[in-house]
Structure formats: C-alpha cells, structure tokens
Amino acid sequence: MKTVLEARNLNKYFEKPVLFHVLKDINFKVQQSEFVSIMGKSGCGKSTLLYILSTMDTGYKGELYLNDKLITGQPRDELSYIRNKHIGFVFQFHYLLAEFSVLENVMLPAKKLAEKSNTEIKHDAVEKLRILGIENLANKKASRISGGEKQRVAIARALINNPSIIMGDEPTGNLDSYNSENVFNIFKQLSEEQGLSLLVVTHDKDFADKTDRIIEMGDGSIIS
C-alpha cells in the first residue's frame, strides 16, 4: 500500500515564554485511503503536530514526506503550492470567506491552482457540493448558512483540488451530535469510496473509535 504522509523524527520546541519541548521524536505513516485520528489531552501537542504536517508551520526539526517526496526545507511558495494541490483542510471553526458565495468559496483553491478552466472548476465545485448534499446552497452567501452546512462547505472546499490527504483540526468540535455524525459519515465515505487519506485531530472519543486507527498522544510523544 502506498504511503501518503510520513513523519520522521519530528521535534519541535517553543522558545517563548520558556524553552519547551513540544514534540518529541514523532514517527508515523499514513497510508492511502486510511482514516486516522489523533487523540490526546489538551496541550499534548496534537494540533502543533497537525500544523507541521500541514506545511504551514515550518519551525521544526526532522523530515516530512508527502507522496514519498521530501517537503521539509522547501521554499514558502512551493509549500503554498503543495497545500493548494495535495492537502485539504477542515478546521473546527468553519473559516469560510464571508463575503463570497458558497460556490465561490469552494472554487477559490481551484482557481488559485489554475489547472482547469473556470467552467470546469464550476462544474467540479457543484459536483462536490452535490456529493455533500448541499448543492441547493451554492448561490447563498457563506455568512448566511448554518454551522453544520458551513462545515460541509469547508469539506467541499478541501476536496475541490482532489488532494492526496485531508487534514482536520477538530472538525466536529463545534457541531451538535447530529451534524458530527453527518461529517463523520462523509469522511468515512470519502475514504472508502474515493480512496482518500484522512488525518483528524479530535477530542471526541466516539468519533475516534470509528476511525481505522487512533494515534494517541501524550506530552509530545506518540503513546500508541
């Protein structure tokens, strides 16, 4: 099976307010179409790890591979491109651009990638919204829809460039149980039907138990 994401000997220190060793020798792999969750207490470094894996945080030691390619030490513009093309994000807070319509929000990363024409992008975006069952919201403003709907729009946006992996930082943390369930099912479906890898940081034990694998973290190391 193909390895999508691999971390080798990741170490990170916070220098302020005092020198603090946040991540200690993290090693793990995520395989294709694997649904992995990261669990751990607050402050154990799981979000920090996720932001390093997402390439947004570059202040770490160790090596990071995406699709067997080393991405540690790449220039910022290259990292932006990698995020754009290979990584989809879903956050706890929905982070849509409030002034744009739902459809435009979904289309933006693809427009940035500029590999397809605008009509193709639009077609793709509508398709993604349809998969998530919210194509009727396409022309609404992002600020005018409910929290559960926003999270599904965010997932559609994460999918638009057909990434290798989707990362989530407590994507259900802000949702009621009905919507949590819904989001989980969508993730599960994506991993099973489209062979997408998923890496989700969560506090929700029920959510984590249903995933393929749980990475348990404590005090900056992987416990199990």
Place this chain on the structure above:
Amino acid sequence: MINWKLILSIAKTHLITKIKQTSIAALGVTFGIGSYITLVGFMTGLNGMLDDLILNQTPHVHIFNEIEPSEKQPVAIYKEFENAFNIVHSVKPKQTQRKIHNALPIIQHLNKDKLVRGALPQIKTQIFYIAGSIELGGNLTGIEVLKEASLFNFEDYITQGTAESLHISDNGILLGAGIAEKMSLKLGDRVQISTITGDIFPLKIVGIYQSGIADLDNIQSFANLKTVQRILGEPENYITDINVKLYDIENALPLAKKIEQQFNLTAIDINTANAQFETGTTIRNLITYAVSLTLLIVAGFGIYNILNMLIYEKMNDIAILKATGFSGKDVQMIFMTQAIIIGLVGGILGLIIGYILSSVIDQIPFQTEALPTIATYPINYNPWFYVIGISFAMISTFLAGYLPSLKARKIDPVNIIRGQ
C-alpha cells in the same frame, strides 16, 4: 506565478462588500487631489496674472543712454599726473545726447539676431498736461503701437479705444487713466500738452491707457513715434530707448552684457530689474506646493488607516487563503490591488472635481481697478498639474497600501487559526 484575474476578483469583492469604508478612503484621495488641482490652478493662475502684469510690459532687455559721469576723469589719462594722487571736486555727468546714436541700424541688427523676437524703438520725454492754468507733469512715450501690441500685449492696457486708432491718427494720444480722471477728459476730447521747451501742442484722445499701477497711470501717456518726434522737433532717427523681447528670457542677461560692450550703451535685463519680483513668485509657488503636499499626505494617511483596519478585520480570511494554498505574495497583492484601485478611482474623481471647482472659480467675477483686463478669477489649466495629481494619488496610495499589505503577507496562519 500570480493569477491576476483571481486576485482582482477577490480584491473587488472585498472593496464592494466594504463599500462604505472604500468610499471614505477614496473620498480622502478625491478631496486631497481635488483641492490640490483647485489650489494649484488658482494660485498659479493668480501668479501668472501678477507675473504678466509686470513681465508683459517689461522688455526683456531695455537699452538706453544713461546720463552718468565718466568713469575715467580726464586727469587720470594725463601722463604727467600718472603717479600723483588726484582729487576732482564736483564731478558732473558727461555731456552727451539723450538719443541713442545710430539707433535704427542697431534695431535692424538686433532684429536679425536669432534669439530676439523683436526690438522696438521708443522715445521717452517729459511733458506737461495743460488744464487751464494748471500744468500737470507727465511722461509721453512715442511707440510703434501695433508692434507694441503684438510683442508686449499693449492692447490689454488700453481700456477705451484701440491700438489701431492710435496707429492711424497723426496727432492722437493714449491718455493715462489717472490723468484723464484728474482733468475730466474722455475719449474724443482734446488735450493740450507742452514740451519742456514750452511749445504747446493740442492732441486728440484716441484711447485711455490703464496699467493697473496707479503711479504710472497718473503720469504716463503714449503717442506714435512720429508724433513725438514732431513735437520735440527731432528727426526720424531720434530714438531714446530700445526695448528687446526675446524668445527665451534666460538669454536676457548675456545679451544685455553683449549689447553694453558692443554699442557702449546701458542695457538692463529683466531679471536684474525685477529681482525682488522673482523672489515673490518663487515663494508663492513654494506655499502652493507645501499646502498641496500636506493635503495629499493627509489623504495618504487616511488610506493607510483604512487598509490597516481592513486587514485586521480580514485576519481570518487571510489565514484561510494561506491555508488553502495562497502564498504570502498573493495575499499582499490582494491588498495592494485594493489600495491601488482606491487610489485610481479616488484620484480620477479628484481630477474631475478639481476641474469642476476650477471652472466654477473661473466664472466668479473679479474686477479690480488695478487689473483692467481681468474679468474673472484667473485659473491655470496646465495639464501637468493633472498628471502630477494622479501620479501622486497613485504613489501615495501605493505607499499607504504597502505597509499594511506587507503585514498581511507576513501573517502566520497558524497563529490565527489556533488563536480562535
């Protein structure tokens, strides 16, 4: 690689959804540029008018025969007293004629010069205006009126009558407005003048002359060159002054020096004659630019402020754009584009408003005794002001947008996403 279409569309959406703030920022620029255009047009218009008041009537080089004592007294060239200490009491001016020797050939020579636009002869003489038993002192200047009109805008100062009517009249006079008033004379009346030698001549008033300088208007009158020569009983080559107008005023000083050496005459250039005037103009321009610059800088700070606030409001958007693959440069360009759009729209509106305000001022009546030719406030519509205005709008918005956009570029998305 930057996808300009995408960046433009994001910038546009930001601007349109925040239309209130956008318009306020643009209005700041509009106000700055508009007042710059109005102010600079009005001020330089006034300056130009005041300059013209003096410069149009003033020849670039004025050539005449100065009455002065000889620089070398005869005793100094007397060999036997060469090493002596000579004292000459009560030095008198040199006995010389007032007329310029060989004036007509000199004029011909000057008119051939490539730098010279025209050289005109004049005869200046003292006369008395006679009103009953009262004699008023004054100056009569003999001129070639049509050439004066074409070179020195002489016609601007004829408030009644025309230059043409003086030209065709053999015994006509253009009477100074001050004298006309004092003597209750009007167009078509006759005035008697007497020369210093006592000869009395009746002249017909074919026009009234008003320069705007009261002291001058109280004494000065004009007549044809030939009329004055006849009054004085002098031949046709009797010329006391030559006024030279050049194509480029900068050549006045060297030409004056050359004429002094070549013809042994006194030649005064315009800059020497009006040095204090030049200073006034410079300082007025300085004030204009200082005020305009202040206005534009204030407008620039307005833009800076509003973009800064916009970026604080859009922190989340910036983070999400960066997380989904927009580079720092893309984000910076989004905000720079907004600044430049604000500058361009505000600047162009400013130019239009400046032009409209200028036109309005241009219509306001402005009549003053001192300036007979002016009917409304003068405005300078120099296109350079508009070029400078729009350039400054663009530059100041660019600078005002640069710092905030640089901040947006450097924002770390992790900090914002985690900070929630």
